[in-house]
Amino acid sequence: MASNTATVLQSFRKELLNASHAFGVPSTGSLRTAVRDVFAIALFRNSSGIGPANTSYTQVSASEVTSSGYTAGGNSCATTDPATSTNTGYWTPASVAAWTNVTMTGSNATDLALLYNSTCTAKLGVATFALGVIDTGQAPSAGTFTLTMPTNDGSTGLIRIT
Amino acid sequence: MTRTVNTIIGEIPESDLEFATLEKDSGDTLIMSREWKYKGADPALVEHVGQMVRRDCWVTMKTGISLAGSAEL
Numbered sequence: 001m002a003s004n005t006a007t008v009l010q011s012f013r014k015e016l017l018n019a020s021h022a023f024g025v026p027s028t029g030s031l032r033t034a035v036r037d038v039f040a041i042a043l044f045r046n047s048s049g050i051g052p053a054n055t056s057y058t059q060v061s062a063s064e065v066t067s068s069g070y071t072a073g074g075n076s077c078a079t080t081d082p083a084t085s086t087n088t089g090y091w092t093p094a095s096v097a098a099w100t101n102v103t104m105t106g107s108n109a110t111d112l113a114l115l116y117n118s119t120c121t122a123k124l125g126v127a128t129f130a131l132g133v134i135d136t137g138q139a140p141s142a143g144t145f146t147l148t149m150p151t152n153d154g155s156t157g158l159i160r161i162t
Numbered sequence: 163m164t165r166t167v168n169t170i171i172g173e174i175p176e177s178d179l180e181f182a183t184l185e186k187d188s189g190d191t192l193i194m195s196r197e198w199k200y201k202g203a204d205p206a207l208v209e210h211v212g213q214m215v216r217r218d219c220w221v222t223m224k225t226g227i228s229l230a231g232s233a234e235l
Contacts, residue, residue: 006190008227092226101168131221132186132193142170143196143218150223158226 002049004112006130011055015124021117023091023159024081037119039126041096041147042074043110046137050112050128057116057123065110069102076118085154089161092152099145104138111137113147115158127159169198169215171207178202179215194220 015021019032023039026032040057044050048063057073064072077093084090104110111134115126131138131147138145150156166173181198198216200207 006227008229013229088228090226103170127227129223129227130188130191132188132191138193138195138219138221139217140219141214141217142168143198143216145218146220148220148222150225156225158223160226160228162228162230 001047003135004048005051006128007052008127009125010052012126020124037117039077039115040074040118042114044112046109046111046135056125065104065108067102067104070099088154090154090157092149092158096147102145103141105141109137109139171210171215190225192222
């Protein structure tokens with residue numbers, strides 16, 4: 001099986017231009033209704049071959065981890081608004097709830113998190129993030145899996161447009 | 163009141179467990195795990211003494227990703 005890849009999905013660049021995502025509340029007078037989308041983070045098994053050419057959560061959901069304490073689709077991100085710092089736009093979720101009492105061991109270990117738009121029907125993907133070392137990943141056992149976001153600024157924010 | 167911890171062998175008093183915390187810097191992420199081992203004296207669980215019975219994982223993203231491009235149009 002092919003390794004997973006941490007990357008911005010190629011399709012995300014196009015979908016940004018199509019206004020398919022609203023990380024914050026769209027500006028008054030824009031085509032979209034003034035409601036932000038909900039984004040979620042789902043976890044995927046090692047060596048699922050997920051990478052830049054994938055387009056959505058739905059497309060890769062067969063490779064998602066399974067465990068008691070983990071619901072398919074992952075956990076929603078807490079709301080935050082995009083911001084700018086000079087020439088960089090950035091967005092980082094305030095937090096993602098931890099998964100408790102989960103077991104993701106052996107072939108169910110996870111080395112990749114997918115950020116995707118859970119509001120839109122197509123569950124369009126944004127980017128994938130390595131959970132430590134690719135192909136090794138994380139293997140909680142009857143324990144808690146906690147994912148902590150980076151500092152929300154123009155240098156380290158989760159998604160940055162420079 | 164004795165605090166218990168969920169493990170693969172059931173709810174175990176925390177006093178019957180010991181843990182070690184491991185930390186690894188993987189560049190863009192900081193990884194921590196805590197492995198709990200059984201050290202109790204319950205005869206029904208004696209086979210598990212010294213075994214890892216729970217693992218917690220923390221992944222801290224130190225930096226996200228950039229859609230880099232030129233700032234000058």
